[in-house]
Amino acid sequence: MKRQMNHPADAQNTGALLRASRWRLWEPLLWLAVMFAPLVFKSHALLVNEIAIVAMFALSLDLILGYTGIVSLGHAAFLGFGAYSAALFAKHLNPDPLLGLAVGTAAATVLGALCSFTIQRGSDLTRLMVTLGVSLILYELANKLDWLTGGADGLQGVTMGPLLGRFEFDLYGQTAAWYSLTVLLLIFLLSRRLVHSPFGATLEAVRDNRLRAMAIGIPVGARLSVVYTVAAGIAGAAGALLAQTTGFAALDIFSFERSADLMLILVIGGIGWLYGGLAGALVFILMREGIASITPQYWTFWIGLFLVVLVLVGRDRLLRPWTWFGKARNQSGKPAGERQ
Amino acid sequence: MSAPTVLRAENLVKRFGGITATDNVTLDVVKGARHALIGPNGAGKTTLINLLTGVLPPTSGRIILDGADITQLAPHQRVRRGMVRTFQINQLFGSFTPLETLAMTVSQHMGLGRRWWQPLGAEAEVRRRCEDLLGQFHLGDVRNVKTEHLAYGKRRLLEIAIALACEPRVLLLDEPVAGVPPGEREELLRTVAALPADVSVLLIEHDMDLVFEFARFITVLVNGALLTEGEPDAIANDPQVKAVYLGHGEAVGL
Numbered sequence: 057m058k059r060q061m062n063h064p065a066d067a068q069n070t071g072a073l074l075r076a077s078r079w080r081l082w083e084p085l086l087w088l089a090v091m092f093a094p095l096v097f098k099s100h101a102l103l104v105n106e107i108a109i110v111a112m113f114a115l116s117l118d119l120i121l122g123y124t125g126i127v128s129l130g131h132a133a134f135l136g137f138g139a140y141s142a143a144l145f146a147k148h149l150n151p152d153p154l155l156g157l158a159v160g161t162a163a164a165t166v167l168g169a170l171c172s173f174t175i176q177r178g179s180d181l182t183r184l185m186v187t188l189g190v191s192l193i194l195y196e197l198a199n200k201l202d203w204l205t206g207g208a209d210g211l212q213g214v215t216m217g218p219l220l221g222r223f224e225f226d227l228y229g230q231t232a233a234w235y236s237l238t239v240l241l242l243i244f245l246l247s248r249r250l251v252h253s254p255f256g257a258t259l260e261a262v263r264d265n266r267l268r269a270m271a272i273g274i275p276v277g278a279r280l281s282v283v284y285t286v287a288a289g290i291a292g293a294a295g296a297l298l299a300q301t302t303g304f305a306a307l308d309i310f311s312f313e314r315s316a317d318l319m320l321i322l323v324i325g326g327i328g329w330l331y332g333g334l335a336g337a338l339v340f341i342l343m344r345e346g347i348a349s350i351t352p353q354y355w356t357f358w359i360g361l362f363l364v365v366l367v368l369v370g371r372d373r374l375l376r377p378w379t380w381f382g383k384a385r386n387q388s389g390k391p392a393g394e395r396q
Numbered sequence: 397m398s399a400p401t402v403l404r405a406e407n408l409v410k411r412f413g414g415i416t417a418t419d420n421v422t423l424d425v426v427k428g429a430r431h432a433l434i435g436p437n438g439a440g441k442t443t444l445i446n447l448l449t450g451v452l453p454p455t456s457g458r459i460i461l462d463g464a465d466i467t468q469l470a471p472h473q474r475v476r477r478g479m480v481r482t483f484q485i486n487q488l489f490g491s492f493t494p495l496e497t498l499a500m501t502v503s504q505h506m507g508l509g510r511r512w513w514q515p516l517g518a519e520a521e522v523r524r525r526c527e528d529l530l531g532q533f534h535l536g537d538v539r540n541v542k543t544e545h546l547a548y549g550k551r552r553l554l555e556i557a558i559a560l561a562c563e564p565r566v567l568l569l570d571e572p573v574a575g576v577p578p579g580e581r582e583e584l585l586r587t588v589a590a591l592p593a594d595v596s597v598l599l600i601e602h603d604m605d606l607v608f609e610f611a612r613f614i615t616v617l618v619n620g621a622l623l624t625e626g627e628p629d630a631i632a633n634d635p636q637v638k639a640v641y642l643g644h645g646e647a648v649g650l
Contacts, residue, residue: 069526072495072540073517254503255512261489261500268487271449272501272562273475274509 077252087241094233102229107341108236109297112243114321114333116290121319122327123251124283125263126175129184130191131291132314133171137194138164138292139299139309140205143214146300151217153225153235157296164292165285172281172288188312195310210306214299225301232301239297243290247330250286259283320363326371399426402596403479403566408447408457410440410620417443418454419621425566429596430589432611434604436640440620441600442484445568449481450474461566478565482572484600486555490544494535494554497543498526501561525561532587533557534580552576556584566596573606585610608632616640 094101113135120126142160150156174186198205205211218224223231250256261269262276270276299305308314317340325336343362347355366374373379403425410418417440425431433441446452448459450471459467461477469477489497499517502525503509517523530536533553538546543554556572569588573581581603588597589610601607607614608628615625616637624636631637 069495069499069523069539070517072493073499073523074515077515250512252515253512254500254508254514254516255510257492257496257500257516258504258509260491264489264491265487267451268483268489268558270451270471271475271481271483271487272504272558273472274504275470275472 077248091237091241093237094230098230099228101233103341103345105229105233105236105301107337108233108240109294109301110318110321110341111334111337112236112240112294112297113291114318114325114337115240115244115247115330116287116294116333117318117322118327118330118333119247119251119290120283120287121322122329122332123256123263124259124280126280126284127180127183128175128187129312129315129319130187130189131287131318132310132312133187133191133194134164134168134288134291135295135298135314136191136198136305136310137167138295139305140198140211140295141292142296143211143299143305144204146214146216147211151215152221153216153219153300156216156300157239157293160296160299161289161293164295165289167292168285168288169281172284175284176277176280188315191310191312191315195307198307198310205305205307208307210304211299212304214303214305216300216303225303229301236297236301239293243293244330244334247290251330320359323363324366324371399428401425402427402429402462403448403598404460405444405448406458406460408444408459409455410443410447410452411455417620418447419619420457421617421620421622423615423622425596425598426613427596428593429598430610430612431597432599432601432607432614433617434601434607434614435617435623438619439617441617442570443620444617445481445570445598445600448568449479475562478563479568480559480562480564480566481568482555482559482570484570484574486551488543488551488554488558490542492543493540494530494543494546494550494557495526495539497554497558498529498561499523501558502526502529505562529557529561532560548575549577549580553580553584556588560591564595567591567598569597569599569601571600571602573601573603581606 093104097104113131116134117128117131120128138160141163142156145159146156171190174190175183178186199207202208216225219231219235225231251259258269258274258279261272261274262279266276295309298309321336321340322332323336324339325332325334340359343359344355347358351358401424405421405423408418408421409416419440421444423444433444435441443452447454450466450469454467457467458465461474461479464477466474466477489500492500496516499522502522503511503516503519506519506522508519508522517526530539533556535550535553535557538550543551546554552573552575556569559567559569567588572588573584576584585606588599591597599607599610601610611628613625614628614631616623616631618640623640624631624634626634
């Protein structure tokens with residue numbers, strides 16, 4: 057019987073395995089909407105640009121935190137390193153944006169590869185401290201080396217050339233928003249491939265059970281290094297975009313608050329499904345803008361309150377207000393499709 | 397015992413502070429072995445497995461696999477050389493389904509673990525191996541249930557299936573049937589016993605009936621040291637072994 061079943065069973069396996077990596081209907085629609093955002097919100101293109109960059113930064117953290125289980129409180133190190141590298145490159149060598157993006161990405165990738173040895177050993181707590189330490193070191197370096205970085209004043213006077221030699225960066229952020237969204241989409245496509253691959257599955261195996269991952273032959277240390285390096289490169293790309301589209305690299309890009317906000321963004325959006333960074337960045341920045349326009353001083357109070365409510369009530373229930381009252385009918389119903 | 401030695405522990409010692417958990421153990425596992433490692437609780441059986449697989453570094457001594465010294469190799473490197481283990485306490489991937497677990501393990505074993513551009517399960521060979529393992533271990537009906545929601549018996553089966561997905565040449569089983577319902581125990585051990593003749597199996601087990609049914613060679617460990625070893629009949633009639641187990645019984649009787 058088993059033998060005869062072979063064919064349908066294989067189809068069943070194929071279906072079950074490949075379902076996770078297949079595009080769902082809402083995904084291309086979502087991206088289509090996202091790519092038209094600078095047109096629809098013409099007067100808020102700068103905000104769209106910022107959301108795209110922060111989303112990319114959060115996606116990078118999701119790769120290491122959500123998929124591999126590496127906690128980090130210093131991911132801003134790579135954002136900042138990418139930003140300063142791209143800014144310095146534009147200021148002193150070549151104003152071409154794409155070249156600068158490549159330089160920023162490459163610089164952060166190299167830094168990530170070097171730092172990846174610091175996260176191999178120890179517990180979550182030691183990783184939090186080590187990653188935080190690296191970002192603090194870079195912060196202080198950028199502060200002290202003011203002949204190069206401008207110190208506390210930030211690196212000013214970064215003027216970018218036109219994108220692809222044709223599209224000038226405008227004051228309203230149209231070009232910037234298109235540029236960042238396009239890079240975000242490309243990075244997302246690559247990341248999506250990666251997490252649904254055998255490589256991605258071994259990362260999740262390391263996250264779920266490191267001891268067993270080793271016991272089936274996964275070189276855990278090498279996996280951690282590779283994904284940390286890739287994530288650093290993506291964070292560097294986000295940093296390069298930030299410096300290029302704002303024409304500025306400020307010292308606070310390395311700050312602890314940046315890394316901490318990033319964690320909040322992933323808590324809001326959810327880890328381990330790639331869209332968490334996008335959703336989190338959107339909600340976080342819109343809340344900041346919305347609340348700051350009402351009470352500019354106390355917006356962190358409201359975002360704090362929101363986080364407490366979010367964690368206590370749960371994201372799924374918060375998104376389904378109709379389940380708030382009456383009996384919880386669907387208690388056993390698992391949140392659909394959040395993770396493969 | 398004319399078969400060549402595949403895995404050899406040579407004068408292995410492991411001390412935790414003042415406690416000697418493994419006391420100068422020399423052990424040979426021959427090719428195609430159905431070898432059992434028995435001993436009362438606290439005899440150091442699991443510690444020995446942890447030393448062999450590289451989870452713990454030995455205080456002194458050597459481990460030799462296929463004639464090569466592997467004492468310094470990391471756990472995953474020993475797996476690549478064909479030595480795979482199971483765990484006494486399930487070590488599974490909670491967010492994976494059995495199908496995903498096996499597809500990931502088989503992919504890693506086939507050398508696809510670094511492939512990032514292709515979906516998991518894109519290779520027909522991976523899916524075929526998964527199908528065989530799911531059938532062999534009665535996991536077909538729960539293939540798409542997350543491991544953290546599986547019943548204990550099924551988890552135990554998955555624990556063993558993962559090890560076999562690595563196609564071991566030397567398989568170390570740490571109390572594989574602990575907690576498995578009686579009806580399925582025999583079947584599970586039969587599956588293990590029916591592995592290809594050139595696969596060497598070292599079994600740690602408490603259930604003496606199972607041990608004597610399965611093993612063709614038995615090593616007895618007491619207080620971290622090797623007490624005796626030999627064929628099942630010899631061990632069953634060994635006065636020293638009887639004393640250890642009877643003595644254990646008397647202590648409980650008090």
